[in-house]
């Protein structure tokens with residue numbers, strides 16, 4: 001019987017038939033050997049990460065795959081970003097994803113990324129915003145932290161705050177930045193919207209006068225003269241996965257949101273050098289970290305973002321190439337872990353059709369190797385082959401109990 005499990009999620013790996021690949025999906029074109037090995041000796045099926053036909057966000061899809069119904073437990077993206085950025089959130093905190101952006105004198109957003117501001121500049125600017133004091137909402141503590149490039153996170157800490165407020169970010173250029181509005185009638189939403197608006201007012205003044213921006217102006221670079229917060233979120237209040245199943249769980253991921261979702265449900269997030277959450281991520285280092293982690297943990301979750309990045313770039317050929325690279329790196333897991341005692345699952349958090357460039361509601365293939373599993377005749381890991389597997393069609397929230405059942409960690413229902 002298995003006592004350990006490794007789950008590999010390749011973000012947006014599932015696809016549709018691509019004309020650039022002569023009607024194949026990138027998985028079919030790549031023919032990933034180690035994934036095919038898992039499929040041929042494992043239970044295979046299709047999975048609707050959220051629900052059939054619903055295009056998932058990466059945050060809600062991951063909650064589901066980790067066993068938490070997103071319709072019950074999703075409390076906004078901001079909290080995951082903040083956790084992933086290393087901020088220890090408290091239950092009443094409201095967190096936002098933010099962009100450094102450029103606005104003109106009329107408040108029109110001209111660049112949502114402030115000319116893809118460098119990490120160095122954004123970091124210095126962020127430090128000047130962290131801990132600033134508000135006047136109207138002086139009881140609310142402000143935390144601001146830079147993450148990568150033009151991105152950062154804002155956390156509002158204080159009594160009586162709510163995540164039900166609208167974004168400052170208009171999500172497009174050529175229009176004025178927005179004022180946050182309360183989305184419910186509650187005084188907490190009103191206070192939060194007012195606090196957020198005051199933060200933008202005060203931080204804009206600090207940014208306008210900052211030496212970094214004076215230097216950027218001299219060099220003709222777009223000014224980073226406004227913060228555009230979006231995606232208000234609070235910590236989901238869930239029973240943590242290690243408590244729920246009596247296991248130790250670790251996660252390996254590059255992107256902040258994935259680290260954040262894993263942290264929120266109780267995973268230890270392992271830092272791996274070179275795990276960047278981009279196309280250049282160090283796949284071998286991640287797989288090596290997983291092999292080491294499974295010696296200590298019962299469950300290891302590995303996330304690779306690159307497949308989704310190239311899908312948004314609408315590059316099916318590159319996607320097939322990246323899938324081959326991931327599969328090659330993953331083969332060390334298949335050859336080195338104890339296959340008598342370890343379950344190995346491979347899947348994707350959603351379909352990102354690489355000729356469309358957006359997430360879609362199509363199901364994703366899933367393959368689960370487990371000692372003693374009732375596997376069938378599937379030979380290949382792809383969207384079409386897996387559909388005829390023994391796992392049938394499951395929802396994202398079903399995956400974790402199915403794996404934990406193999407580990408003997410699901411208690412009997414009834415007597």
Ligand code: ZN
Nearest residue numbers: 011012058349
């Ligand atoms: Zn995703």
Ligand code: ZN
Nearest residue numbers: 012308352359
């Ligand atoms: Zn995506």
